[in-house]
Amino acid sequence: MSNPPSTNGADEARVLDAVPTGLFIGGSWRPAASGATLAVDDPATGKTLVEVSDAGVADGMEALSAACAAQQSFAAMAPRERGEILRRAYDTITDRVDDLALLMTMEMGKPLAESKGEIAYAAEFFRWFGEEAVRIDGGYAIAPAGTSRFMVLKQPVGVCLLITPWNFPMAMGTRKIGPAIAAGCAMVVKPAQQTPLSMHALAEILAESGLPDGVLNIVTTSDAGGVMEPLIRDGRARKLSFTGSTPVGRKLLEQASDKVLRTSMELGGNAPFLVFDDADLDKAVDGAMQAKMRNMGEACTAANRFLVHRSVAPAFADRLTERMGALVVGRGTDEGVQVGPLVDAKGRDKVGTLVRDALDKGAQVRIGADPHDGAGYFYPPTVLTDVPLDARLTREEIFGPVAAITMFDDEDEAVTAANDTEFGLVSYLFTENLTRALRVSERLEAGMVGLNTGLVSNPAAPFGGIKQSGLGREGGSVGIDEFLETKYVAIGYGGQ
Numbered sequence: 001m002s003n004p005p006s007t008n009g010a011d012e013a014r015v016l017d018a019v020p021t022g023l024f025i026g027g028s029w030r031p032a033a034s035g036a037t038l039a040v041d042d043p044a045t046g047k048t049l050v051e052v053s054d055a056g057v058a059d060g061m062e063a064l065s066a067a068c069a070a071q072q073s074f075a076a077m078a079p080r081e082r083g084e085i086l087r088r089a090y091d092t093i094t095d096r097v098d099d100l101a102l103l104m105t106m107e108m109g110k111p112l113a114e115s116k117g118e119i120a121y122a123a124e125f126f127r128w129f130g131e132e133a134v135r136i137d138g139g140y141a142i143a144p145a146g147t148s149r150f151m152v153l154k155q156p157v158g159v160c161l162l163i164t165p166w167n168f169p170m171a172m173g174t175r176k177i178g179p180a181i182a183a184g185c186a187m188v189v190k191p192a193q194q195t196p197l198s199m200h201a202l203a204e205i206l207a208e209s210g211l212p213d214g215v216l217n218i219v220t221t222s223d224a225g226g227v228m229e230p231l232i233r234d235g236r237a238r239k240l241s242f243t244g245s246t247p248v249g250r251k252l253l254e255q256a257s258d259k260v261l262r263t264s265m266e267l268g269g270n271a272p273f274l275v276f277d278d279a280d281l282d283k284a285v286d287g288a289m290q291a292k293m294r295n296m297g298e299a300c301t302a303a304n305r306f307l308v309h310r311s312v313a314p315a316f317a318d319r320l321t322e323r324m325g326a327l328v329v330g331r332g333t334d335e336g337v338q339v340g341p342l343v344d345a346k347g348r349d350k351v352g353t354l355v356r357d358a359l360d361k362g363a364q365v366r367i368g369a370d371p372h373d374g375a376g377y378f379y380p381p382t383v384l385t386d387v388p389l390d391a392r393l394t395r396e397e398i399f400g401p402v403a404a405i406t407m408f409d410d411e412d413e414a415v416t417a418a419n420d421t422e423f424g425l426v427s428y429l430f431t432e433n434l435t436r437a438l439r440v441s442e443r444l445e446a447g448m449v450g451l452n453t454g455l456v457s458n459p460a461a462p463f464g465g466i467k468q469s470g471l472g473r474e475g476g477s478v479g480i481d482e483f484l485e486t487k488y489v490a491i492g493y494g495g496q
């Protein structure tokens with residue numbers, strides 16, 4: 001299934017041994033109060049890599065108290081110094097890219113080349129928000145009547161609760177932690193239980209970079225709802241940021257409403273990938289591979305539905321099938337591997353269920369669809385054609401390496417099908433007609449559009465969706481605003 005390994009057991013053991021396994025609270029690593037632990041598994045083998053502390057409610061509350069104790073002094077820290085902390089962390093992440101990538105591949109499964117790409121992407125959020133820290137602005141204006149003055153301040157929102165997913169275990173952390181630090185907010189972070197090690201390594205780097213004790217607290221737990229709900233309802237935290245599924249996001253929004261917390265929600269997606277008859281097919285297939293196969297398809301931005309004009313659908317399917325069939329599947333640490341395992345058995349089984357449903361409803365297999373029956377949670381790169389619009393995988397996130405192709409005949413039909421979903425995170429569009437490109441980009445109901453590209457994520461751009469794909473934006477010049485409150489000061493004026 002794969003080539004000879006490019007890493008050895010000594011490298012893996014060294015990297016694992018360097019990562020703390022406790023809870024990071026108030027600047028110190030400590031075990032859970034109960035002594036409980038949870039296993040972090042290698043998805044390529046199903047074997048346990050290491051045991052980490054499994055937080056309970058008391059641990060979560062201790063972390064929240066530590067963040068609250070640090071909040072006032074951290075908010076008063078000079079913006080330049082907060083920016084310098086992020087810049088030092090950026091430099092350290094960049095220097096340690098090989099070890100951090102190996103750690104990520106072991107716990108999450110993605111090939112080393114992709115892990116290195118994510119580490120570089122993650123570091124860029126620290127560089128970007130390190131620069132934004134000194135650009136938090138306000139305003140001063142004369143009232144229209146001339147009898148008073150307006151002063152506008154932007155201040156830290158306060159202690160933040162940050163919940164990150166398993167599929168991009170470091171980048172989704174830096175995308176939240178970066179603006180929180182830049183704005184002057186202390187925080188409690190709950191990483192996904194499948195992939196906590198990258199977050200633990202990041203906490204160590206930030207501590208080395210001079211982040212004051214208590215500003216960042218990490219609680220890993222197997223009982224996410226049980227531990228986080230009391231923190232959300234406590235009232236001392238003033239901001240909740242979550243990346244994950246829409247059903248969980250809905251629950252968190254209900255809980256956050258109790259104390260009226262500020263919320264940022266980056267939720268599920270169902271990205272359409274439109275290929276028109278005038279598209280450059282080479283460019284479209286390149287974009288399809290990028291949009292579909294990044295992270296083995298385990299991305300909220302992954303192309304979920306390929307809507308292809310009938311006149312070019314056979315050629316597109318042929319080229320995509322050839323490219324998908326050439327991919328090397330195996331453990332992400334092995335030489336030449338391009339597709340690693342899915343994160344766990346639940347994720348692999350869901351992909352298989354969605355594919356079987358599509359086949360039962362008339363879809364045709366071009367390649368793949370044969371589940372791996374050995375060790376690990378592998379699913380083969382798969383291309384399906386003639387996928388009916390009532391198949392479940394046109395409604396649900398696949399989160400796996402499956403490209404489902406459906407044909408359309410005209411622009412209105414394509415746009416209607418693309419928008420026929422409760423989600424609105426990202427849409428992809430391939431056409432060489434400038435007028436159509438602009439027209440369809442405006443008509444697509446999504447927070448982001450990839451126009452003749454399969455990659456939309458960039459730390460300097462606002463990331464987020466509409467409809468049930470979420471609230472707020474991360475990254476870009478607006479990303480720090482999610483962690484700031486606007487205060488207006490009315491000034492009496494007695495001058496002439």
